[in-house]
Amino acid sequence: MRVISVSHMFPNSVYPQVGVFVKERLKHVALKADLTMVAPVQSFPFSDLIGKYAGLSRVRPQETIDGMSVHHPRYFLIPKYLKILDAAFYSRSLAPYIEELAESCDCDLFDFHWVYPDAIGGLDWARKLGKKTVVTVRGNEAIYYFDRNLVRKVVQRRLKEFDHVIAVSNDLKEKILADFGVERRRVTVIPNGVDTAKFHPMDRGRARLQCGLAANRRYLLTVSRFSGEKGLGHLLRAFARLRSPETELVLIGEGPLKGELLALADSLGVRERLKLPGVLGHAEICAWYNAADLFCLPSLWEGCPNVVIEALACGTPVVASRVGGIPDLVPHDDHGILVPPGDSELLAQALEQALAKAWDRGGISQFGSAHSWSEVADRVIGVFEGVLS
Numbered sequence: 173m174r175v176i177s178v179s180h181m182f183p184n185s186v187y188p189q190v191g192v193f194v195k196e197r198l199k200h201v202a203l204k205a206d207l208t209m210v211a212p213v214q215s216f217p218f219s220d221l222i223g224k225y226a227g228l229s230r231v232r233p234q235e236t237i238d239g240m241s242v243h244h245p246r247y248f249l250i251p252k253y254l255k256i257l258d259a260a261f262y263s264r265s266l267a268p269y270i271e272e273l274a275e276s277c278d279c280d281l282f283d284f285h286w287v288y289p290d291a292i293g294g295l296d297w298a299r300k301l302g303k304k305t306v307v308t309v310r311g312n313e314a315i316y317y318f319d320r321n322l323v324r325k326v327v328q329r330r331l332k333e334f335d336h337v338i339a340v341s342n343d344l345k346e347k348i349l350a351d352f353g354v355e356r357r358r359v360t361v362i363p364n365g366v367d368t369a370k371f372h373p374m375d376r377g378r379a380r381l382q383c384g385l386a387a388n389r390r391y392l393l394t395v396s397r398f399s400g401e402k403g404l405g406h407l408l409r410a411f412a413r414l415r416s417p418e419t420e421l422v423l424i425g426e427g428p429l430k431g432e433l434l435a436l437a438d439s440l441g442v443r444e445r446l447k448l449p450g451v452l453g454h455a456e457i458c459a460w461y462n463a464a465d466l467f468c469l470p471s472l473w474e475g476c477p478n479v480v481i482e483a484l485a486c487g488t489p490v491v492a493s494r495v496g497g498i499p500d501l502v503p504h505d506d507h508g509i510l511v512p513p514g515d516s517e518l519l520a521q522a523l524e525q526a527l528a529k530a531w532d533r534g535g536i537s538q539f540g541s542a543h544s545w546s547e548v549a550d551r552v553i554g555v556f557e558g559v560l561s
Contacts, residue, residue: 196364366543394469395479484502489536509522
């Protein structure tokens with residue numbers, strides 16, 4: 173079986189944290205199948221002058237990432253505007269490169285990891301070359317679920333054309349079936365996995381020492397992008413309601429709402445009990461999961477959040493919103509507490525309840541570690557084999 177996996181959301185030497193969840197799956201698939209990784213890079217005049225694209229011109233045409241050889245061909249886009257044309261630009265910009273690569277490696281199947289523009293644009297290559305197609309839907313934003321624009325209409329019309337769709341949660345599967353017209357037999361749910369070499373239990377005292385945290389305090393932890401859908405404002409309001417002044421809140425990450433969140437923390441009088449370590453790598457975050465009393469993800473919507481799986485694998489109980497794939501990840505109250513999204517009062521009550529509970533962190537870790545990336549890779553390859561047969 174020879175597979176070309178395609179995703180513009182993939183780490184590179186300039187932006188190593190982009191699409192890590194895609195890399196982790198494909199790294200393990202590549203151990204069990206002949207996989208060629210293509211991670212196209214956006215390119216347009218003066219791209220280095222625009223923040224989110226700055227530095228992409230320095231990405232090498234080919235590089236090795238976690239033992240995988242990764243191709244970085246360029247594709248044209250117009251930033252911010254005319255998004256309806258992105259798939260067409262993507263398809264035509266990359267067609268010569270992809271056709272030559274597909275011929276040289278004699279691939280059987282295209283495996284796409286972002287719906288638009290990668291998969292929708294890539295359908296043209298697959299049809300021309302007579303190859304099978306699999307696409308993974310990783311979140312609501314991947315299918316423009318909450319949008320009412322032309323791109324959503326294109327996705328709605330064309331998602332059913334793929335030979336198979338992998339959804340990372342049952343919530344996404346039901347949305348795909350109900351709103352995008354894909355046949356049930358052509359949708360498989362495969363949640364994300366966890367790398368237990370990176371996320372595992374460790375001594376709480378050693379973890380707190382490593383993180384510079386006090387032994388006699390209690391810590392709530394969130395690892396999240398600081399953006400609206402993550403519900404961090406609701407978390408701050410819930411945190412302000414807690415009756416335990418010795419409890420502190422740690423927010424790991426960055427994002428466009430950082431200033432607003434700090435202003436809200438000031439207005440709520442909790443700024444002094446707020447820690448912001450910034451963006452951290454896997455090696456550092458493991459210690460923070462272990463140092464925390466609770467992990468909290470108050471998202472308004474989600475796909476299959478890796479941070480929940482990582483926290484559980486470290487033995488940390490989870491308080492989170494009952495949205496997206498989170499109920500799949502925390503199905504029992506032995507592992508955490510789920511609440512409706514956007515309700516600060518109920519979230520505060522859940523945090524109080526969780527802080528008062530004696531959790532079996534060993535049992536939580538055993539449950540959270542059960543679904544490894546190697547097992548995920550086996551299930552993905554099973555889908556590929558079904559499609560090719």
